[in-house]
Amino acid sequence: MNRLTLLDAMFLGLESPELPAHVAGLQIYELPKGKGSAWLHGLMEELRQRPPGSPFNEKLRPRLGGLPELVVDEDFDPDFHIRHTVLPRPGTDEQLRSLLARLHANLMDRDRPLWEFHLIEGLQNRRFAFYIKIHHAICDGATFSKWMSQSTTVSASGKDMRPIWQRPRVRANRTARTGLDALQAPVNLLATARDLGLGLGQLTGKLVRRRFLQGDRRIALPLSSPSTALTAPPTASRNLAFTHFPLAELKAMGKSSGATLNDVVLAICDAALRRFLSEQGQTPAQPLVALVPVNLRPPDSEEEGNLVTSIQVKLGDPEQTPGERLAAISASMRSGKEMYADIPAVASQAYSLGAAGLAALGSGLHLEGILPPPFNLIISNVPGPRETRYFGGARMLETYPVSGIAPMSALNVTVYSYDGELFFGLVAGRRAMPHLNDLKLCIDEVYEEFREELPGAD
Template identity: 40%
Template sequence: MQPIAPTDALFLVGESREHPMHVAGLQLFQPPPDAGPEFLRGLYDALLAQTDVQPTFRKRPAFAGAITNLVWAVDKEVELDYHLRRSALPAPGRVRDLLELASRLHGSLLDRHRPLWESHLIEGLDDGRFAVYTKFHHALIDGVSAMKLMQRALSEDPADTEVRAPWCLRPRRRSAQGADTGLPLLRTARRLAGAITGIAPTTLTLARSALLEQELMLPFRAPKTMLNVRIGGARRVAAQSWPLERIRNVKAAAGVTVNDVALAMCAGALRGYLTDLDALPDTPLVAMVPVNLRTENDTDGGNLVGAVLCNLATDLDDPAERLRAITESMRRTKRVYADLPRTHQLAVSALLVGGVALGLLPGFVRTAPPPFNIVISNVPGARAPLYFGGARLDGNYPLSIPLDGLALNITLANYAGNLDFGLVGCRRSVPRLQRLLDHLETALKDLEQAVGA
């Protein structure tokens, strides 16, 4: 049995019916021109035939009486026709129907007695396309690793009809230089020791940057909003793509980064959405922005994600001023992180996001200020068009995790000239979630006009 790393165990311990702890992706595919009515059935059969399941897709928490979440059990046999499923949309098969199905799938828990993943092939869209919804428990794999794994199952060649199952893909070989050798328990102990050793200097650096130089935004300075409440287990999903060219034009005109523009889009959309509901606070919203700390040599799965806090400047009416404030907030934080080794970055991230765990305490979410208002993630994707058994990938929408006190999550990924946004909200606490898509378009138009893009 393999020990569960402390960071990964937190996602298992923190899971409940109200808080499913899985990340997912919704992919839209256009079948090849010569595809017949049995095309999807052929994909399904080809995937089921691939039984060389890799260890990551065999793992589940081991149970020893009442004790669990300490070590992974690795199943020798995996019932693939349980984990891989076919679904069909009711007529007329609109994208709205697909998102409603994805909402239900995203709100259901994974079975702890089986390996912690599922994949659903979904047919019945009225335009002839099909979708694949895949979810992994966050204890098993983080969003960046999941995105990379799904991309490896695809091909850049439209003539490549080979069907590759993600669960059969072997980890990429790590270079000998910089590889973290040793048994899993020793690797975990080594990382923990490094983090503990770095706590004192990290704390001093953090205190100087936050209190004296005011470069680092600290938690619990965010305003209380309608998004920062206790949530239920039901989810609603929304998704849409925007051309990267539009975002890059704003980036070039304003002299900022693509991520800054994406954050400004989200900020403008949140400002408009909350204004419509008469719920916009006077002080600016704060976003937690995950930062990938994984290198090419990290192939063991699990989680290597840091975090920074960003002022979304939602109190500013001018889109250009809002963009400048967001850019400066991210720039200050990056300066602090640039001077820290990875173990210290993890320690600072734990300090910034640790307040989320306090939401488990009775009454905390209702009475205390939120550590931040929303999580906005930008996951790297593929630049070239990708194909699955000859079917072209049209959209690749990442879907993540709302929590108590964080009823809305926005995750985006770049793909083949687009920026694909995946929104996940508590069905009860975030009304009319799909309207945020209209506000995102309005926010981008306002930015284009404000900076002359």
């Protein structure tokens, strides 16, 4: 059995019918030459025969007075978890998005292992898709990306096919006791409590010193985000949109000014969202604030599960050129990272959870429009494979992250790199953003403007 960490349990505790707490991925494949529907049906039969390994064969078991644990599901039902859907003709991308929006809005059954796999047949141009959904209590984006990469191959031969759930049936305990998780271990309790207190004190001191004594206006203060349509009360329905751009061009946009790929993504999303809100009759006078997840694992770490914190990043001012916006956001990211430098993981996680908890409290008390949101949207960047990948001989053409939204923040933009492209997955509450595809079009427009105006982008 594997006991959940405090961070894992948080994703269970904050979940509601309006705010499902799962992450997902969409992979779009091209049928191998000469293959068709019969091949896909054979593939499904083969996949249902592949046994699940940990954690895909494990379900939740509550513990009296403690955190839940994962135990092997002796009644595992492959037909429940591994599903086959055929899109009606003509099989457009819009039909696919509509299907995924419905699938993504549904809570998962907590009496079963917390994952689903959908093979979607019938896409135009000889394509099919995989949609894989896993509860955030099981893994974060970095772990999900690792599992997704391990399920594909660099060879088109069709050999060594291994679906994401086919893993060793027994594994080591979940992530090492670091950060808030260490509070569960009595031997570490005093040391962790000390790190928590000292770390939060350091963070508070840095915030006061940098913002008020040194006048660093790029620091995002708590509850400094403007209220927008994104602050609307959550509903269960979802909207999805996707786009992608050449990775090398995005990196080149920031190279001349020393900005990172993350900075460029934040700047494009900020400019596009401001344009979108303006077209909806909203023009926030203050900078928007993004919550940016940060992977706490050291390079080459093999740790799985959830090991993440987040930084609140103040975005650009209303009227800025692409270069000015990129420079401002790059400075904000540096300020945020410097705030967390040398801070114990337990303190950075507690600070991040505090922001999420405050948003959940505000939403639960229906204070949208009264209490300023802790942040306006989530923007995340997850690295993926650099080379072309295959599954069972089928070439993967595109792959999009499909993440979740937060209380008082009805938009998530997650990007995923693959085979020289950066794929943008936009997820929003349907009531708050009924015209999400308009935001996707704004992102496309802003990308072209950044290409034209930033030195080195071409």
